[in-house]
Amino acid sequence: MADTKENLQLGPDAFKHVATNTQAQEKIAAPSLTFSQDAIRRLKQNKFALISFWILVIIGIVALLSIWFSPADPNRQHLAYTHLPPKWGNLNIPFINGYRNGIDMYAKNGVPKGTYFFLGTDYLGRDMLSRVLVGTRVSLFIALLATFFDLTIGVFYGIISGWKGGTTDTIMQRIIEIISSVPNLIVVILMLLVFKPGLTSIILAIAMTGWVTMARLVRAETLQLKDQEFVLAARTLGESSTKIAFKHLIPNLSSTIIIQTMFTIPSAIFFEAFLSYIGIGLPAPTASLGTLLSDGQKVLQIYPSELVFPAVVIVVLMLAFNLLADGLRDAFDPRSDNR
């Protein structure tokens, strides 16, 4: 194909013989690995990414298990026990001993002995631990589902745009340009104003605005892949475009898709929190990390524990997703070999 011919004038004296060790040349230092095996190997070497992965797995399992094994009903109100601080059994450690400003709040509110709230209670006396668990689950659910939609739309849009090319591509790119010229937060807000606020509309609103980046990345990759030999070969053999897309394009796009997905999930979690803060989030009494945080922020100075726990969860989630995404990007990117 493209051979570069350089106009070099070198005499034979410019070279000298180097002794060759054929045995050494034949030796393969590392075991032969497929691309994904190689990526996983690299990922395993990245301590942060590995820890993050396991943290996410644990959080996911705990959040899921809490459907059946919640310490209490997260929506059960106990007006006698509102705003209790955390208490871990009889441990007398500040912040988790049930005292606030030197007063035993459990005794003051007449909580029977043996009843503890590990993370305290909220303004309606609901168990914070159960709410944080259910909130994590709801937030993850929103993020995963929104990301799934945004991935589907984005991948297909990108592939079609890149594969068809020509006028189709131009029109599709113009549409993307228009969509991305409105900050997506504004689009989400406008959509939530029009639709009935709730889980479905939040997921749809986030998905509808998030796919643009994915579509762009996928299109760019598709454009490159389109001209590669194995795709050309498939085409020559008369395979249909759909088949090529599923058999050849998507597998080769997988690293881009996975990395982008890992970046989309945390931003969806963030978005949900933000929407709750400005008052168009999930309807009560459903808990999500967003509603817990925005309720907690209002009483930050009075009952700090109600903000701290959901905040810790969201920070850990965000950290883990971001570090894992970073790790994945490095692992999939051959350039990062020497990093």
Add this chain to the structure above:
Amino acid sequence: MQPAVAKSVAKPTDNGTVYTYNLRNSKWSNGDDVTASDFVFAWRRTVDPATKSQYAYLYSGVKNADKIMAGKAKASTLGVKALSKDKLQVTLEHPIPYFNTMLVNPAFFPQSEKAVGEYGKKFGTQSKYLVFNGPYKLTGWNGTNNSWKEVKNPTYWNAKNVHIDQINVTAIKDPSTAMNLYQSGKLDDASLTGDQAAVAKSKPDYQGVKQASTFYLELNEKKIPAFKNTKIRQAIGMSINREEYIKKVLQDGSIDAPNVTPQGLAQDPSTKEDFSKEAAKGYSQYTQYNPKEAKTLWTAGLKEANLKTLSVELLTDDTDNAKKSGEYLQNTLEKNLPGLKVTIATVPFKTRLSRSQNGQFDMVMGGWSADFPDPITFLDLFTTDGSYNDGKWSNAQYDKLIEQSKTTYATDAEKRWQALIQAQQILTKEQGIIPIYQRVQAHLVNPKVQNLKTAPGGSYNFVGVTLKK
């Protein structure tokens, strides 16, 4: 009630339809005299549909006001006349026993014809396009900012009793920010959320300001036929533990409301007893927490309505109190009334209002503040064709009593009072709406500020306020 720019509170003549006010000598902040024709000008301007005033409806009852608002008569035909520079005469369509009390509303204040002419369209849009005859002049308000200053107005007729030279006002949405500013001495008065109030209650600078606002549940009888059943409504009324709700959820010192008419609004003309308290005598059981009775009524009501279960949506807005109240009510109603399923719909405040008015709700927590200190400002809402009877509760006897209070008994204070009391008792017994609480706004006020008074509507009166050194 005290006269301000009038020399005295006028007594009506001509069977209660003509009021003549003698004005005192006073000046606008630009030096002009405040005259009777400033009132005439202002009132005509307000009712004129071209002005697009959103408070013009308050004039309903003044001669020709309704016709002018509907565009069927000229603004100059309004029943208001300047007899001389300091004599104002108002003519009404029919007697309005509480007309004097209505005049405390700013919609009836005078406007300087000269200033309005000079500033044209800009009049009132910024502090520099305004003239004042009150105790303070507004400055530093550009029409859109969140903070402004009130500077003492030397031309105010009672300026000698105004002791504070300047008041800075800032609107702060985040309650913790307001609290921080107050505690570091940047503010002298801050209003509190319920959670803040619960903590601040024991402090010496805590004040609860009782307001003439009641919050209540409206049940949409048109959309949910089961709500037409009186027993079902009564069951809902009795299944709410108002005391616990106020103490634990609202926490701002609000008081439970046995009636829709709040306490402290009006007094019996002969015994001086409070309207709300008088009306509640013998009727308080309908708003008393009684889960057992509620359950009995509920089961009987469901049977009569041929239902086994009932699912309704509770519409609330996204303000802090409304959100918490919604969650509480959902829980307590479902707990006490077997077979009831409540879902919550949270919408922005203004969407809640428009959905209530258009009947797009099953059950909604709404509120009403007095326009003027008379029970009719509340009771008028719930007549069969009342514009705010969102739930469409209807009772012929109630309608008749309200009608009588405005016509037959309009000039007989005692009989009118009895009619209103009876009407209130019908509304309570029937639970046409379900009263929940009367709002008390919790404040922290710098103890140096003394004699600060608040009107039931929530507005401050700074005349006579002093700062202790």
Add this chain to the structure above:
Amino acid sequence: MVKYVLKRIGYLLLTLFIVASITFFLMKLLPGTPFNNPKIPAAQIAILRKQYGLDLPVWQQYLNYMVGIAHGDFGESYQFAGQTVSYLISTRIGPSLQLGVQAMIIGTLLGILLGAIAAIRKNTWVDATATIFAIIGRSIPNFVFAALLQFWLAYKWRLFPIALWDGFSSSILPTLALAMAPLANTARFMRTEMVDVLSSDYIELAKSKGESQWQVVAKHAMRNSMIPIVTIIGPMAVDLMLGSLVVENVFAIPGIGQQFVQSITTNDYPVIMGLTMLYSVMLTVVILIVDILYGFIDPRIRLSGEGN
């Protein structure tokens, strides 16, 4: 180049036209009126609607609205009676712009520094700390972060004003709160770029010429790694707009972000539409400027841009 810019501006106008149309029809689907007072009787509302031209057929309202926009007139606010949307925005945009620019400058500068340090000390604890710090900056929701800043730095330690818009000192905390997102983004981006640059041939050459590491970094690596940062200015501008909605609310700053949140909760549709248009204009203009700038810096981009 001129032709390219003109073409881009043409697309920009088309985009804004479409955005305006879509927002208009979305808003028409929603309940809400210019009437603030919940106590106006229905009959009175009918009269007022006529006064506001809300009784006209939708297409006529649309035409009026679009003609208005062409003249820079976005109508009157529902919430602030008698104030035009354009005036409202003009009085409130100052603090927002100032905060945005300050946050952008501080965020990028600190981000570049942090990213560069991380890259130079690659795979050491310095790198790890810088990376974690940058990610934490993006991991705390900014309404929580802003509230914490206010509570500790202003209320407890009294280093800065608690809130309100009163001189430069009151802009420090909101700027810090806003700067976290651009800081984190720049730091991560800078690190990646710098690592690439540091392992490139010309750096090796410079090193082999005997320049010290400090000289290499200052003279070659910094400059070449910073150029690509121009490309993330667009997304950062979006982050700042998002952040301002929250930060202005917490610090009670009379800016457009706070106004936007307020307009949502009060159904002030003309203001929502006006601000949506404003945000879109700002974003598209920023992207356009970035593209043009980049065309100057890197000729390859310009060529491919023209070919598109």
